[in-house]
Amino acid sequence: MRFERLRSVVVFGIVLACCGSVEASDWTQWRGPDREGTVTASGLLKEWPEKGPPLAWRIDDLGGGDSAPAVASGRIYGMSHRGNDEVVWALSEKDGSPLWVTRIGPAYEQARKQSKEGPGCTPTVDGDRLYVIGMGGTVACLSAGDGKVVWKRSMTEDFGGIVPPWSYRESPLVDGDRVLCTPGGTEVTMAALDKTTGKTLWKMHVPAAEGDGSGGGDAKSGAGYSSPIAIDFEGRRQYVQFTAASLVGVDAEDGALSWRYDAPSNKHGINCSTPLYQDGLVFAASAYGNGGGLVRLAADDEGRISADEVYFTQRMQNHHGGMIVLDGCLYGAHGGNGGGFLNCLDFESGELLWREREAPKGSVAFADGRLYLRSEEGEILLIEPDRKEYRERGRFEQPDRTDLPAWAYPVIANGKLYIRDQDVLLCYDVREKL
Numbered sequence: 001m002r003f004e005r006l007r008s009v010v011v012f013g014i015v016l017a018c019c020g021s022v023e024a025s026d027w028t029q030w031r032g033p034d035r036e037g038t039v040t041a042s043g044l045l046k047e048w049p050e051k052g053p054p055l056a057w058r059i060d061d062l063g064g065g066d067s068a069p070a071v072a073s074g075r076i077y078g079m080s081h082r083g084n085d086e087v088v089w090a091l092s093e094k095d096g097s098p099l100w101v102t103r104i105g106p107a108y109e110q111a112r113k114q115s116k117e118g119p120g121c122t123p124t125v126d127g128d129r130l131y132v133i134g135m136g137g138t139v140a141c142l143s144a145g146d147g148k149v150v151w152k153r154s155m156t157e158d159f160g161g162i163v164p165p166w167s168y169r170e171s172p173l174v175d176g177d178r179v180l181c182t183p184g185g186t187e188v189t190m191a192a193l194d195k196t197t198g199k200t201l202w203k204m205h206v207p208a209a210e211g212d213g214s215g216g217g218d219a220k221s222g223a224g225y226s227s228p229i230a231i232d233f234e235g236r237r238q239y240v241q242f243t244a245a246s247l248v249g250v251d252a253e254d255g256a257l258s259w260r261y262d263a264p265s266n267k268h269g270i271n272c273s274t275p276l277y278q279d280g281l282v283f284a285a286s287a288y289g290n291g292g293g294l295v296r297l298a299a300d301d302e303g304r305i306s307a308d309e310v311y312f313t314q315r316m317q318n319h320h321g322g323m324i325v326l327d328g329c330l331y332g333a334h335g336g337n338g339g340g341f342l343n344c345l346d347f348e349s350g351e352l353l354w355r356e357r358e359a360p361k362g363s364v365a366f367a368d369g370r371l372y373l374r375s376e377e378g379e380i381l382l383i384e385p386d387r388k389e390y391r392e393r394g395r396f397e398q399p400d401r402t403d404l405p406a407w408a409y410p411v412i413a414n415g416k417l418y419i420r421d422q423d424v425l426l427c428y429d430v431r432e433k434l
Contacts, residue, residue: 025367027071027413030122033276035229037324037365039412045367045394045430048382051426052396057418058165059096059425063087064230069420071413072125075144079132080423081107081118086134088123088142095415096427098324102147103239108135108169115407117422119226120169122409126195135167139181141198151198157201160185160287164244165407169225169272175238175252177201180239184223189243190250204253208245224271225320231277233259234299240282247284249297259307260298266290273321273332281348284305287319287336294350311350316343321363322409324371328355329387331371333361343375344387356390359383367412374410380419398426 024322025041030041045053063080069114073098076091090099092396111118114125129150130142137155142148151423155161155168161183172324173180176190178201189206193199207223224240230266237252246265249258263286265271285292291314293309316334323332324349340361344353362375370393378401384391398419408420416432 012092016293025412025414026073026145027069029070029124029174029413030068030227031322032365035173035231035274037322039365039367041367041412041415043332043432044370044412044415045382045432046370046384048394048396049328052380052394053417053430055293055399055401056427056429057096057234058424058426059091059098060424062420062425063091063118064118064422066115066407068122068409068411069418069425070123070125070247071121071418072144076418077123077125077130077144077423078420078425079119079121079134083107085137086136087120088130088132088140088147090091090144090147091333091425096425098353102142102149104132104134104140104152105136107251108167110135111165111236112165114165114405117404120407122171122215124172124174126174128196131172131174131195133168133172133181134194134328135181137161137163137168139172139179139193139198141179141195142258153193153198154182155183155191158200159183159188159191161188161223162186164221164223164225166270166282167186168223168224170223170229175230175237175239178252180228180241180242182223182241183243184221184433186220186222187220190228190239190241190255191397192255202248204255204257206243206246206248206257206260210233218285221269224269225287225299226271227277231282232305233305236303236357240275242271242273242275242278242284242286244271245267247275247282247293247295249282250349258305261293261295261309263293263312264290273318275321276325278325278347283323283325283330283347285316285318285323287317289336290317291316292316292318313345313348313350315352316345319361320407321361321376323417324364324366326366326385329385331385333364335366341378342383342390344390346387353387354390359390359392363407363409365410365412372410373419374404374406374408374419376407378406378421380410400424
């Protein structure tokens, strides 16, 4: 018995040694733990073999949607349309086996053809609770363990929200005791809910900008397709959101509008990318011939906050793949419906450092010294960040690609790379082998 126990320990040690040491790194919400597109990790591959990293497992029949997964405490969470239902699901992080699935409402019938297959929301994990937003505006809190619905609200029925043409694509922000959502109605642009009960804590309205074409033409929704972030500036907590009309800063305590910056919003109100914040600087960008702008926040003697433009550039027209700031460099895809490619700009000046047409337009994430680019055509690239030049360290094609755009962001958690393609979730082992 003692010999068998010793042999098990030795074998386990050999396995760990072969795989290397990987830092635990859950991906608990949209764009990672801090909503910056990054996760703290170590022990990951710095280069990929010719055919890419090994596939650990795959699961099919998830249902339609562009919802990138969240990973926390041994479970993977996501959203889909399955038949006539809009659902939230949980899988085992170990092998992808199903744990539970919960219906939160009927499948939303989107008139626009792009991304109508299902939700784009990444669930937000907060302790033993899970928060989601459906395509038609259902905000739901579920038990992370068994999927039981704790409470639900409707952004349209409860707040007069107007569904944007491509539906609600927001991933809810959970901050302290608040859950943030963006109904985009004529009276309520944003709202904060009590995360325990769903009760309304505050609601606020952003006046439309002059010439605003909010919502993409036919609907006058004040909601864009972005997800908010939380920042601290001059001792005050703020929520920064890119609405259909403006980039705005909102006081966390009462929802008062602190500042706004309209330039990054395109004339159609199709604003998708999550804002970026670093050291008092806020950046946001959109496509459709527009671009991106950086503002510096400043507070006067009475505590009023202004947002002063540092620069505006048309060299970062980020459509919906997101952007990342690393060591003073801004990385993101530049381009719209006609395609595009990866650009690298100096974050504080907007100077174009390089562009690479071999790195096609897509969504980005970062872990352990490497950028992960998931192109809209489906190819996945590994890139070493460098302000002087483009440095590619691998690329591969996923198996069994659908003919739909690959819009779900890549997710890196606990040594694994997750790639979603509608009803398929692929899990790749990206741990460095010693």
